[in-house]
Amino acid sequence: MVGHPSRLEISAHGDSTINCNKLWLGSYPKLMATDSGIVDLEAARRASLTEALLRTGKGDRSAFEAVYRATSAKLFGVCLRIFGDRNEAEEALQDAYITIWNRAATFEAGRASPISWLVTVTRNRAIDRLRSKGKAGFTSLDEASEIEDPSPLAEAQLMAIGDDKLLYSCIDGLDRRDAHFIKSAFLGGATYADIAACDGEPLGTVKSRIRRALVKLRTCMEGAS
Amino acid sequence: MxxxxxxxxxxxxxxxxxxxxxxxxxxxxxxxxxxxxxxxxxxxxxxxxxxxxAGDVDPPDRLWDSIEKSIPPVAIQDLGLGKLAFWRTLTGMSVSAAVILGILFLQKPGIESAPTPAKPLIAALSNENRTTSLTASYDEISGRLIVLPVSLDTGKLYPELWIIPADGKARSLGIVDKSSPTAVIIPNDMREFLVSGGTLAITPERAGGAPDGKATGPVIASGKIARL
Structure with missing residues (x-):
């Protein structure tokens, strides 16, 4: 929202050479098969995280520390995917947790899962930082691709295996440019202006194209589940 | 469905x-x-x-220490749950100030079940050119100050909120978010300062806030607290 440069400024600011052909070659996390029995563990984890986050919202510092211990590896992973650079990811993570502390009172257990809320806050803060540094767009994703594969995976992530495969196979089913743009927007803060500049198409055309791709992506994911 | x-x-x-x-x-x-x-x-x-x-990577151990130093000391509050839910409804999303205030006025009469408290204390913070602005609303019962940035740009720095009571000494209320509502729980020993006539101010500070509780940046927005 307010506080970072407008979209048009970003594309003007970014590296003067936006290389549209540089596709994001980042690796997705490696996935493994899992045993049963994780569901209960995950439900318990979620309940205790919800409790800790609600207590953080009341100003409980020890609950905040518990939130940090339970989620810092996951959220550092989020920052690394967006920044690639470890130092920048550390700063972004610190920024994210300060935001989490300040905004924990706005978390509503009934509306979102705690991890979804935490990842969203972290991702949005990281993208804001990326934009304020003039690094948003397509190119930054190449930096992100250099992160090594994280391992080992936490059990919580193993839970999401089905969803991961679904997302990637549905994204792969989209037009290549649209798929790349959706990834670039989510992980690199790319905007409609960036893609319009790259493809040399009017903004309106680009918007309709991506909006159609989003509907298609959702249909693919919902249809399969 | x-x-x-x-x-x-x-x-x-x-x-x-x-x-x-x-x-x-x-x-x-x-x-x-x-x-x-x-x-x-x-x-x-x-x-x-x-x-x-997705992809877990452990951050370095020192990171927690610097995060912990960055948040203001706050006493654990036992807030009325109804009140808390009310504020959550309002602040669960970074709605623009206008939208939030609209919802506030539309919904408030129906939500209060507890005895109606006195009217909230509010403040509009801005600079001389009105290019920076925030609104703040303080609930004396819960000790919760909601800060809504409307137009706030501190570049690479972080907006730190200060309360300046009658004695003229600024006390830090911590870093607030640049673009979304922040709920600040006012520590018990600071609540006496959140009264009509006190001044709220914002200075840009580095991550972690001003060292030694003394502002280093210029005041980029300020405003007096008044009863709504």
Whole structure:
């Protein structure tokens, strides 16, 4: 929202050479098969995280520390995917947790899962930082691709295996440019202006194209589940 | 269950991807606040896209220490739950100040079940040119100060909030968010300062806030507290 440069400024600011052909070659996390029995563990984890986050919202510092211990590896992973650079990811993570502390009172257990809320806050803060540094767009994703594969995976992530495969196979089913743009927007803060500049198409055309791709992506994911 | 329209599916996806402009964002957030089906589709997009961000990596141990130093000391509060839920409803989303205030006035009469407290204390913070502005609303019962940035740009620095009571000495209330509502729980020993006539101010400070509790940046916005 307010506080970072407008979209048009970003594309003007970014590296003067936006290389549209540089596709994001980042690796997705490696996935493994899992045993049963994780569901209960995950439900318990979620309940205790919800409790800790609600207590953080009341100003409980020890609950905040518990939130940090339970989620810092996951959220550092989020920052690394967006920044690639470890130092920048550390700063972004610190920024994210300060935001989490300040905004924990706005978390509503009934509306979102705690991890979804935490990842969203972290991702949005990281993208804001990326934009304020003039690094948003397509190119930054190449930096992100250099992160090594994280391992080992936490059990919580193993839970999401089905969803991961679904997302990637549905994204792969989209037009290549649209798929790349959706990834670039989510992980690199790319905007409609960036893609319009790259493809040399009017903004309106680009918007309709991506909006159609989003509907298609959702249909693919919902249809399969 | 009614399926969302393609229009709403695309809008929710654009919102989660961060593709909307400021006005579009405010519109989407107003929809989230008032339309449960749309809010559900937004959450569904977050869940759909989150696998792209998966991958655990342990951060260095020292990071927690610097995070802990960055947050203001706060006493644990036992807040009335109804009151808390009320504020959560209001601040669960970074709606523009206008939208939030609109909802405040529309919904407030129906929500209060506890004895109606005195009117809240509010402050409008701005600079001389009115290019920077925030609004703040303080609930004396819960000790909760809600700060809403309307137009706030501190560049690479962080906005630190100060209360300046009658004695003229600024006391830090911590770092607030640049673009979203921040709920600040005022420590017990600071509550006496949050009264009509006190001044709230913002200075840009580095991550972690001003060292030794003394502002280093210029005051970029300030305003007096008054009873609504």
């Amino acid at each position: 009614i399926q969302p329209t393609e229009e709403d599916i695309a809008l929710a996806g654009e919102y989660v991807l961060g593709l909307l402009d400021v006005a579009g964002n405010a519109m989407a957030e107003a929809r989230i606040a008032t339309d449960a089906a749309f809010a559900k589709e937004v959450e569904a997009w977050r869940v759909r896209l989150q696998p792209m961000l």
